[in-house]
Amino acid sequence: MTDRSERGERGEGPRRPVPEGAAGRRPRAARTRPRWAVNCSILFTELPLLERPAAARAAGFDAVEFWWPWPGEPVPSAADVNAFCAAIEEARVRLIGLNFYAGDMPAGERGVLSDPARATEFRESVAVLVRIAERTGVRSFNALYGQRLDGVAAAEQDRVATANLVFAAHAVAALDGTVLIEPLARGMNGAYPLETAADAMAVVRRVRAAGAANAKFLFDAFHLTVNGDDLEKVAREHAADIGHVQIADAPGRGRPGTGEIDFARLFRVLDAIGYDGRVALEYRPDGPTEKEFGWMEEQRA
Template identity: 55%
Template sequence: MKYLANCSMLFSEVPLLQRAAAAKAAEFDAVEFWWPWPDQPVPADADVDAFVGSVEDAGVQLVGLNFFAGDLAGPDCGVLSIPGRSSEFRDSIDVALGIGARLGVSVFNALYGNRVDDATPAEQDELGCENLGLAADAAARIDATVLVEAVSGPKPYPLRTADDAVAVVDALRGAGRPNVAFLLDLFHLANNGDDVAAAIEKHADVTGHVQIADCPGRGEPGSGDLDLGGLLAALTARGYDGWVGLEYKPTTDTEASLAWLPRAQRAAPVRSTT
């Protein structure tokens, strides 16, 4: 397995622009971030340059980045399928892909969107697929993949199980967007009561990225009762060889929460050329 640090949840002891460097100091070679400007779908050019520079200066690979998704804890979580907000998602596409082109980002997470009262589920699903298609077409220009994720928590987010999310992936692939894939977040599936082992068995072939946290609690591995080691082994056995993002809330400080992962296993594995 190759692990990366989600620097929107880890290393929160330091400001966001210092977190890539903190991850490198902890011997990670790769990182991912949520959208760095949660209140702005189109940040100032200087802010984008500062973010890109912080990653470049740290000497890490930015593997994953979220598109703009509104307030992740609020009613507008995942604006792409919300009629009054979806233009903000579209506005963020060029920004995200511009960062991706500069830093070699390979996966972009597009949160699907909460249900709202002023549109039917069918209308939201149509809009969501339209916007995912636009994002996938843009991502294809830099050979990147758009991810669709099932999410937990007390919000009216419609993709709650692996089957829910993969149905959207299948619809987009069927419409000619092969660069749309499933983001398999083991915590969210477990927290929703989904059968995580069955999800791996059924959907490993359309999984484009993996994120982990223990359950319950969303803390580091070992803080809950989810068999993360066994589940990751099952993924490997099913052929998954991509990144595993550490997207958890440390129960103490970040460095202490990483005690389960030896420093030697945090660096990206070197592939043999023979």
């Protein structure tokens, strides 16, 4: 996820550094491959949680991201938090993205921040996230909105979600952090109300209007494609609002080349709009994760 604190450094992807311009923007005159990160909540899951950062480093990555590492636990123990941060540090990788607490995702939940009955639960988890950010330097945070609830008016859920997002945005603002809003694929995530770029941007604008300027749009190629958005159109229309990019092919959510997305074209568009953040791999492996990166050879500069 876009981490403004790292933009002046020289990024790495698997096995070769990526050249960048003086201000962290990739040169426009020549095609360059993205600065990769790997999502260790969907890749390397054949390993225990705390072994995944080191596995990512061994595969050649210098940056990782995670969903909330403790499903169903808004406030994990101090020992668990310390162990997670230590695993990042010992692997010598940057944590560049972390999800806010999103309930029990393995059980099907996709966020709690729009649930009036769980506002305290969510806000207590934010303090944990801030502690992780202070220690690891992560500055981008994905906030899953939550599914629609029976018996609670949609307008009330939206009101609560906005209030919780503003609370979260203010909490990370002191760290120069960004809250990311993401649409999710229809039919795979329950009654999740944000399906398109327009849906996500409506929330971003609502949060900004409520006094939190550090809200941005998470551009996920898989979710957007499944729900019918045109990737190039979305990227160009919302260039200034994109805070992070994640990729998986569609259909199937496998590695690039297993579906129908033209990633070479997508990367050219991202170059054209001046996107200079990480591109995170968030796809399901088809076998051992370490064998899932051969497609990246063609992206070498």
